[in-house]
Amino acid sequence: MVEVVEDQVPVIAPEADQPSLREAVLRYSREVAFAAADVYARAAESRGSWDTRLEALIVDAILRGENTDALRSRIAALGxxxxxxxxxxxxxxxxxxxxxxxxxxxxxxxxxxxxxxxxxxxxxxxxxxxxxxxxxxxxxxxxxxxxxxxxxxxxxxxxxxxxxxxxxxxxxxxxxxxxxxxxxxxxxxxxLLPERVISGDDAARRSLVKNIYRPLLAASNGLVETLGTYLELGHSLEATARELFVHANTVRYRLKRVCDVTGWDPLLPREAFVLQAALVVGRLSAPPKAATERQPSRTQP
Missing domain, CATH: 3.30.70.2730 (Alpha-Beta Plaits)
Known part of the structure; x- marks a missing residue:
């Protein structure tokens, strides 16, 4: 529009007034440009604030475990x-x-x-x-x-x-x-499963039982007994072998099987700590064995 008005200046104004008219048109176009830029900036700022608030709502909903259509809609709106x-x-x-x-x-x-x-x-x-x-x-x-x-x-x-x-x-x-x-x-x-269990995290306790203790029980072959003895006797292969009446190589093989089954290596101190925590919570979670009733002895008449 500004270009059209500027082209028509010679037609609509005398030659003496043309410079003033052109200056007025340029001033008008500058004011329009600044006003438009301000509108766009405010819109972008408003959009950014809205996105930030929406993002905060989504993060809070995820942390609370919310699973609703409203959350799905907000996630989609955020792109x-x-x-x-x-x-x-x-x-x-x-x-x-x-x-x-x-x-x-x-x-x-x-x-x-x-x-x-x-x-x-x-x-x-x-x-x-x-x-x-x-x-x-x-x-x-x-x-x-x-x-x-x-x-x-x-x-x-x-x-x-x-x-x-x-x-x-x-x-x-x-x-x-x-x-x-x-x-x-x-x-x-x-x-951090052992530390989480000690701090009262039940999810960590369940994870140790499910992912370590029960697989070791299912694998059998004395893995739980060997691991427990090895940890109790100061991580000594020889002492464990003597306690279990087996060869040290048998202990070494069983400990390798423990690593294969659980993904945690008992020969590494930190991972041995995780395994020991799993044994503790696993034993505590096991149902108590039913006590066998002793039959009264018959007395001779």
Whole structure:
């Protein structure tokens, strides 16, 4: 429109008034441009604030284990695309996180995951990742964005709506992580199972029973007895062999079978601790054996 008016200036105004008219048209076009830019900026700011509030609602709903149509609708509105490989990382947040910090965290997460949600709840930073490609690298790089202190990631979940389990494990691990001062950073929640059990996490207790104790019982061949004796006798192969009246190579073979069955190596101190915790909670969870009644002896008349 401005170009049309400017082209028609010689037609609609005398030559003496043409410079003033052109200047007025240029001033008008500048004011229109500034006003439009302000409108777009306000719209973008409003959209960004809306996205931030929506993201906070989704993170809170996932942490609470909500599974509703409303949550699915919010996830779709946010433009979430990832369909697999979900996990949750938790740790300490910076004392005064800025908008630029959150934006940088999102950009960093975007390098290793298809989608990411960021939540800050008090002094806790929650990062929900979807479609993670190289998990080990992603966790190490993203842990640098957390404030000093433990960083824990939960087990992988099959869908975003199932990520609440990963979040619960991660938070339980974060609570228990102080009991393992030399824990790596980041550390998997499943690597903190003994500490989580001691801190009262029932999910960790069930995991030890299900994934370690029961498979050892099912494998039979004296694995539980051999492992228990080995741990009780100070991790000595020879002492275990003498106690069980078997050759040391038999003990070594059975301990290797323990590693094959459970994925935890009893020859490594930290993993032996996990196995010992599994034996303790497994034995406590076993139903008590029924006491056999003694038949009264018959007396001769």
């Amino acid at each position: 979430w695309k990832a369909q697999e490989r979900f996990t949750v990382m938790v740790g300490n947040s910076p004392s005064e996180p800025s908008a630029s910090y959150v934006s940088e965290l999102r950009r960093m997460a975007g390098r290793y995951a298809e989608d990411a949600l960021v939540g800050i709840q008090g002094d806790r930073l929650i990062l929900i990742l979807g479609g993670v490609q190289d998990r080990e690298t992603a966790y190490i790089k993203l842990s640098d964005m957390f404030a000093p202190g433990p960083v824990v990631y939960g087990p992988e979940a099959g869908s975003l709506l199932e990520a609440s389990g990963s979040a619960q494990s991660a938070f339980a691990g974060l609570t228990a992580a102080k009991a393992w001062p030399s824990a790596p950073r980041p550390v998997a929640a499943d690597d």
